[in-house]
Amino acid sequence: MTGMQKLYLLVPLAPLFGAIVAGLFGKVVGRAGAHTVTILGVAVSFVSSLFVFQDVQAGNAFNGTLYTWATSGGLTFEVGFLIDTLTVMMMLVVTFVSLMVHIYTIGYMSEDPGYQRFFSYISLFTFSMLMLVMSNNFLQLFFGWEAVGLVSYLLIGFWYTRPTAIFANMKAFLVNRVGDFGFLLGIGLVAAYAGTLNYAEVFAKADSLVAMTVPATGWPLMTAICIGLFIGAMGKSAQVPLHVWLPDSMEGPTPISALIHAATMVTAGIFMVARMSPLFELSETALSFVLVIGATTALFMGFLGIVQNDIKRVVAYSTLSQLGYMTVALGVSAYSAAVFHLMTHAFFKALLFLGAGSVIIGMHHDQDMRNMGGLWKYMPVTWITSLLGSLALIGFPFLSGFYSKDMIIEAVKLSHLPGSGYAYFCVIAGVFVTAFYSFRMYFLVFHGEERFGKAHDDHHAHDDGHADAHADGHDDHHDDHADEHHHGLAPGQKPHESPWVVTVPLALLAIPSVIVGYLTVEPMLFGGFFDKVIHMSEAHGVMHELGEEFHGAAAMAIHGLTSLPFALAMAGVVLAYVFYMVAPAIPAAIMRTFKPLHTLLENKYYFDRFNELVFAGGARLLGRGLWKFGDQALIDGMVVNGSAKFVGFVAQLSKLFQSGHIYQYAFSMIIGVFILLTFWFNRG
Numbered sequence: 127m128t129g130m131q132k133l134y135l136l137v138p139l140a141p142l143f144g145a146i147v148a149g150l151f152g153k154v155v156g157r158a159g160a161h162t163v164t165i166l167g168v169a170v171s172f173v174s175s176l177f178v179f180q181d182v183q184a185g186n187a188f189n190g191t192l193y194t195w196a197t198s199g200g201l202t203f204e205v206g207f208l209i210d211t212l213t214v215m216m217m218l219v220v221t222f223v224s225l226m227v228h229i230y231t232i233g234y235m236s237e238d239p240g241y242q243r244f245f246s247y248i249s250l251f252t253f254s255m256l257m258l259v260m261s262n263n264f265l266q267l268f269f270g271w272e273a274v275g276l277v278s279y280l281l282i283g284f285w286y287t288r289p290t291a292i293f294a295n296m297k298a299f300l301v302n303r304v305g306d307f308g309f310l311l312g313i314g315l316v317a318a319y320a321g322t323l324n325y326a327e328v329f330a331k332a333d334s335l336v337a338m339t340v341p342a343t344g345w346p347l348m349t350a351i352c353i354g355l356f357i358g359a360m361g362k363s364a365q366v367p368l369h370v371w372l373p374d375s376m377e378g379p380t381p382i383s384a385l386i387h388a389a390t391m392v393t394a395g396i397f398m399v400a401r402m403s404p405l406f407e408l409s410e411t412a413l414s415f416v417l418v419i420g421a422t423t424a425l426f427m428g429f430l431g432i433v434q435n436d437i438k439r440v441v442a443y444s445t446l447s448q449l450g451y452m453t454v455a456l457g458v459s460a461y462s463a464a465v466f467h468l469m470t471h472a473f474f475k476a477l478l479f480l481g482a483g484s485v486i487i488g489m490h491h492d493q494d495m496r497n498m499g500g501l502w503k504y505m506p507v508t509w510i511t512s513l514l515g516s517l518a519l520i521g522f523p524f525l526s527g528f529y530s531k532d533m534i535i536e537a538v539k540l541s542h543l544p545g546s547g548y549a550y551f552c553v554i555a556g557v558f559v560t561a562f563y564s565f566r567m568y569f570l571v572f573h574g575e576e577r578f579g580k581a582h583d584d585h586h587a588h589d590d591g592h593a594d595a596h597a598d599g600h601d602d603h604h605d606d607h608a609d610e611h612h613h614g615l616a617p618g619q620k621p622h623e624s625p626w627v628v629t630v631p632l633a634l635l636a637i638p639s640v641i642v643g644y645l646t647v648e649p650m651l652f653g654g655f656f657d658k659v660i661h662m663s664e665a666h667g668v669m670h671e672l673g674e675e676f677h678g679a680a681a682m683a684i685h686g687l688t689s690l691p692f693a694l695a696m697a698g699v700v701l702a703y704v705f706y707m708v709a710p711a712i713p714a715a716i717m718r719t720f721k722p723l724h725t726l727l728e729n730k731y732y733f734d735r736f737n738e739l740v741f742a743g744g745a746r747l748l749g750r751g752l753w754k755f756g757d758q759a760l761i762d763g764m765v766v767n768g769s770a771k772f773v774g775f776v777a778q779l780s781k782l783f784q785s786g787h788i789y790q791y792a793f794s795m796i797i798g799v800f801i802l803l804t805f806w807f808n809r810g
Contacts, residue, residue: 130181133174134188134207137217138256140170141224145249152242160242164249165228171256172221179214187211189262189326200321208262208325212465212659215650216259216397219472220390224252226631230480231381233627234487238379244284248385251277255390259397264313264323267398271309271362274391275302281382282375291377298371305361305368312354315340319347329404329661336408352405352412356419359395363449366423370733372446373430376438380483383438384476387445393468396452400461404661407459413666414544417457421549424450424556426731431563433727436493437482440567444519445475447556451534454549459666460537462656467530469650470643474518474527477635481512484628485571488621489578492614495567500576504621509572511632516568518639520561520695523683526643531557532682533651535691536675537668557691561698569706579615644679652676 144167148160155163191206207213228248235244254277258270275298283295313323319335320328338347359365364372372392376383386392399406399416406412424447431443448471455464486493488505502509518527535557538550615621623629649655652673662669676682686692705713717724729735783794 130178130186130188131190131192131207133177134209134260135192137171137174137178137221138253138260140167140174141249141256142253143167145246145253148242148249149246152246155242157241160245161228161232164245165225167249168221168225168228168252171252172218172225175214175217175221178209179218182209182211182214191262195265201317201323203265203323204263205266206262206324207260209260210659211655212397212400213260215465215469217256219469220252220255220259223472223476223635224248224385224390226476226480226635227381227385230384230483230628230631233625234381234483235379240284244281244379244381247277247281247284248382251281251382251385251390255394258394262325264316264325264328268309268313271358271394271398272306274394275299275306275362278375278382278386278391281386282378284378284382288377294371294374294377297374301368301371302361305358307357308354309358309361310354312351312356312358315347315351315354325401332404332408346409346411348405349409349411352402352409353415355402355405356395356399356412356416359399359453360419361395362398363392363395363453364423364446365395365419365449365453366426367733369423369427369446370730370737373439373442373730376436376442380438380479380486383442384479384483387442387475387479392445392449393452393472396449396456396464396468399453399456400465400660403459403461406456407661407663407666410543413457413459415457417454417541417543417549418545420450420453420455420457421545421552422450423447424454425552425559428556428559428563430727430730432559432566433724434563435495437485437495437498437567437571438479438493440495440563441475441478441482444478444560444564447560448475448519451531451553451556454538454553455534457549458537458541458543458546458668459662460534460668460672461660461662462651462669463530463533463537465656465660466647466650467534469646470518470526470530470639473635473642474515474525474639477511477515477632477639478519480628480632480635481508481515484508484624484632485512487624487628490615490619492578494614495570497578497580497614498571499574499578500572501621502572505623507623507629507632511629511636512572513568514636514639516564519564520698521557521691522695523686523692524640524644526639526641528683528686529643529647529679532686532689532691533647533672536672540668540671541666543666554690554694558694558698561695562702565699565702566706569702574707578621579617579619644683647679647682648676 141164144164147155147163152160188207188209191204193205195203195205197203228245231244231248235241238244251274254270254273256270258267258274261267261270279295279299281295282298283291285291316328317323319338320331322328322331332348335351336346336348339345340347340350343350357368360368372387375386378386406416427443427446427450431440431447434440434443448467452464452467452471455461455467484505485498485501485508488501488508489498492498514525518525521528521531535550535553538546538553541549651669726732783790
């Protein structure tokens with residue numbers, strides 16, 4: 127094994143080592159030991175990723191097997207790494223955001239009794255994601271895929287004494303199993319028809335697979351494989367209708383919300399489809415399916431962000447919407463634009479989540495935005511970094527979100543795939559919606575009148591049964607001043623800026639949120655960064671067309687100031703300012719006027735209700751039927767109790783002949799002999 131291959135191994139194994147030490151020896155090493163060893167592990171991983179990045183930039187890609195686990199017939203099950211530009215970009219993003227979240231956690235979870243356990247989980251999460259992005263075969267991809275799902279289950283239900291947290295992590299687990307069923311079918315078809323699980327070997331056989339069909343159905347094999355794989359991505363990357371788990375995952379502590387929603391789990395599906403571009407390019411049906419699902423998610427999940435009052439849930443719905451944008455880019459074959467948006471989004475979304483967590487700390491664990499206002503005076507670092515994150519999210523020119531989002535919108539505009547017209551409407555309308563709900567949150571939290579520290583009705587303070595308005599303070603010892611039952615600031619109390627372990631990660635995430643798009647848009651999209659990694663057919667050459675129109679990052683931003691998306695974004699910001707700063711009576715009046723629409727949005731389009739009635743209700747009916755008929759009637763009634771009743775019946779019958787009278791026994795013997803003789807002579 128070469129020195130570079132040892133470095134590849136060090137990247138995922140360093141966080142794994144930290145997770146094992148903090149998890150198994152947490153009581154021995156203590157709180158300081160747990161956070162030291164895990165942060166050190168992720169820091170080593172990040173620095174190693176930087177060295178690997180430099181090596182790949184020098185032209186040294188790697189694709190090889192490290193360990194053969196098993197061989198079955200012609201199939202080999204291996205652990206191997208594929209290190210190319212797509213991999214190193216993901217490695218840098220995952221390790222950097224994870225490092226920031228680890229540092230931030232010291233401040234956020236400082237009083238939590240599960241401190242060591244939490245550090246162990248997030249370090250294990252980082253290991254799982256790194257194994258996923260570094261894999262060179264479907265088996266290891268599936269291992270990483272399931273591992274991030276398992277650890278997210280543990281993290282969402284971290285406060286396992288709260289019923290809402292247990293409900294949320296079970297929901298995430300079950301919804302992801304639905305997606306994984308499709309994912310497994312896709313991998314199964316690949317294994318059956320390509321005869322290998324290695325990416326490179328499958329891609330080499332892709333052209334021969336196009337001509338095949340799935341037996342007994344007549345479906346094109348490539349379309350079936352791609353849609354199966356994408357259903358897996360719909361579960362992980364929370365696309366409609368498998369998105370329902372993600373808003374409820376806010377039940378976990380804020381640092382894990384940032385890690386799940388920014389750089390790791392939800393982007394796994396986007397990364398996987400980009401990695402599978404040689405397969406997806408061969409099925410226009412699959413691409414159209416991806417396009418329509420992504421467009422629907424981008425717009426309709428954004429609408430739900432408008433009616434949320436919990437600060438973390440607004441950011442969660444914005445994640446759903448942005449994942450929709452990435453999926454749309456995949457659907458129009460702009461794979462490089464999708465992973466570029468994945469990267470920029472990781473920075474500003476982690477920043478927004480950690481900023482929301484900082485606000486929650488300052489508000490003594492009240493998450494209702496209606497109890498905030500005017501925080502900019504008290505929390506200047508949180509305020510300015512949250513503003514930068516919000517501007518990046520809405521695509522303000524020169525900030526990182528602008529470059530990636532604008533490229534996606536332009537790519538959709540150029541596409542001729544079925545569904546691209548609908549998708550273009552969704553992504554354009556989504557710009558206005560995103561700006562409106564983002565700055566609704568920003569104005570309600572940081573500006574306007576100070577609404578905290580007042581006696582308020584319980585329904586006003588915490589109206590959402592599922593919302594974790596209390597989530598991050600299941601034990602109130604975060605707040606020395608609050609009484610045992612009080613969340614939020616007591617009358618007369620003022621918010622305070624968070625400690626440096628919280629504000630430093632905010633500042634460090636704000637820097638790439640501002641500059642990374644400007645610095646990397648040209649090399650990543652038009653400089654050949656993803657050449658030989660991402661494949662686009664000539665029929666879907668939207669990125670080539672965009673390249674011809676591209677004249678540098680500065681020129682793009684200046685032109686962006688006159689574009690339709692910029693005008694829509696500014697309209698959204700202005701409308702949010704008017705509605706929530708100048709005339710708050712207007713949104714209240716609109717809500718009353720359009721009560722049915724508001725109810726529809728409040729109930730999240732009734733997806734949860736539908737799932738409860740149809741799937742959970744159907745399962746209950748099936749379970750009840752199996753219990754009543756299968757268990758009680760068939761097994762208990764016929765098999766167990768039935769055999770006992772039959773023996774009892776035979777015993778009762780036998781009892782009739784056991785009277786104790788000799789003449790009755792003699793008569794029975796004579797009758798018996800008579801029947802036997804009759805039977806014998808009849809046969810003769």
